[in-house]
Amino acid sequence: MVTYNKLGVKKIINAAGTYTKYSGSLMKEEVLDAMKKASKQFVDIDELLTKSGQYIAGLLDVEAALITAGAAAGLALSTAACIAGNNKYLSRQLPLSDGLKNEFIVMKSHRNPYDQAVITAGGKFVEIGNAIETFGWELEGAVNEKTAGVFFFVQSDMFRASLTLKKIIEIAHRHNLPVIVDAAAELPPKENLTKFVNQGADIVLFSGGKDLRGPQSSGLMLGRQELLDKCRANGYPNHALGRPMKLDKETIMGLTTAIELYLNEDQKARMEQWEEQTDFMYEKLKNIEAFEIELGYPDQPLTQPASIPRLFIEVDEEILGFNKEQLRDKLAQDEPVVIVETDKNHLLINPHMLQRGEEKIIVKKFKDIIKEE
Template sequence: MDQNHIYSRLGVHPFINAADSYTTIGGSRMPPEIIEAMRQAAEHFVELDDLHDRIGERIAALTRNEAAMVTSGAAAGLAIAVAACIAGDDPVKRRAFPRLNGLRNEVILHRCQRNGFDRAVAQLGVTFAEVGGDAGTSVCDLEEAIGPRTACILYFDTSAFIRGALPLAEVIRIGRLHGIPVIVDAAAQLPPVDNLWNYTQQGADLVIFSGGKTLQGPQSSGLIVGRRELVRMCRMQAGPASDTVGRPMKVGREEMAGLLAAIERYLMQDHEALRCRHERVVETFCRELASLGYKGVREYPGPTGQDYAYAMFDMRGASRTAETIMRLMKDGDPAVLIGLARDGTDQFFLNPLHVKDEEIPLIIERFKALG
């Protein structure tokens, strides 16, 4: 790397990402057109509320939704969406957070879906009403949890959290029956591309995506799509105004423009060709590492249930653990980040999502160098 590069000057060491769109490593890489859109946005002053509205309208049309808005990440989208369901368009309620006594402040959530991301909602001062248990969740569990204080139902649609939960379609049906909004966290659920509209077409009221993962937009961006009236209430929580709970989650003009450019680019891609490319990369990883003695298989769907394949390698019974392999790969030159199996078994994976073609032989050479 050029010694004048900012990472070189700071002594920060980049690496090849053969793992996933982890927030801790920057999400993804932004293509040149997204960077250019952000540069253009940074050159001029505009009314941020106007920009919010125009970009939301454009994204809604592109994604076949009633309405949309840009957020400062998917976690911020969760907080803003729940706040909108609690406060609506009432200015007094909007200023009540986190002291919500007397308001509809209960958020229903499957017990099996409790995770670190629900902390973004907890900071609002809500009460979680957990449903289900180790044996699973019944329709009665969900219906009995709904009461006069229920503000919304929160659903995390990722393979790590759906075991033991009711199917999303059933949750939406029950929510509609009782007039309770259903918010879906689909932060990493791209591809397939049509997830951008599938959830709302199924009846979800608000759906949240990350802008900095597969969309390859700014890492500190996210997207809410859904019912026009609810998105309007979300906007009230997250504009540049200083008297809302969303003020610390405000979005810059650069992130708004960058995410719009990212969505425009993503929708224009040949997604079938991308999927075939991912399959070829996975096949290459499995074949080349097999020649080095690694036991690899194609896994599908992606790490959190996305529509692409990746390569999983089993180190159980081998002389090195998966964790040791990960450390050695990241400590080498070039440094390569690989993923560890989410279930805690002694396996590692190689993900094609963010690997450039020219990086594939470098990854294979690094494995050869391990001996």
């Protein structure tokens, strides 16, 4: 059997979070079993997408659900659905969208690296607001005959420049425009699975390979049946823009199982584990002279997600002899490989994907590096 060791691939301790570049999350045995069983039989993919969507919608008590090849694929399909609908002639033109309703309004403070998925599908962004403030009248004024929808990036809701989702929905719906919400990493809490749909969002996107712990290549789309049907019309297995975003039967069954497990999971126990791990690391590292450490929660986007406690470590370069980026790189060298992230001012330790006991290994790695210096 081919293993990571055989390939020479280093295994890591993931203290960064559910980032795709660090392989997302770890699947439960029940999910792997469901995928293995699914691999033993042929099925019609179109029927499987329909029936799995109905099953998930029933579990969550929402109008409709659709499994996608990741949340970014959901962004592309949402864009295609708003531009081409279920018109096969228009669908075959995408991503060429000149002459069609192809503009999507987005707050400047909500622009992010995943915008490329919208552009890939033929969407064009119309920005409103600035880095300090955004007003409802700006959204009203941006609407024209080419407007196809409004995008909202949940992580950016923490910016002071952001209008609330409630306000965005109110104005967009007054103009009969759909609101597409990117909530890819907004779990936990599990209540978020239905929160944004219940607020009136027309399409809400989640990653299947983050806190849901389904296959890394999966995503979940929730929302209005009419719109999700249009997303399906533009997606796999149809010959349309989403055809390259292939979903196998194993992924569909794996994510469906992961969602069912997630809804029955003790979320309080998971949060207690993260708190215990961060408390332990804080106590063991707080007296290091070169560190100024805080326990807290993020106040910036792309933090995977903001509901989980973590350590924020300021590094005194003069005392330590190297900066936080160099410390991050040293942690990632040699086994055990520890992966952390940095922001503008801090080295960050996120317990989201830590296994029990790995917090002790992390502390030892820190102390070994500092002792070596």
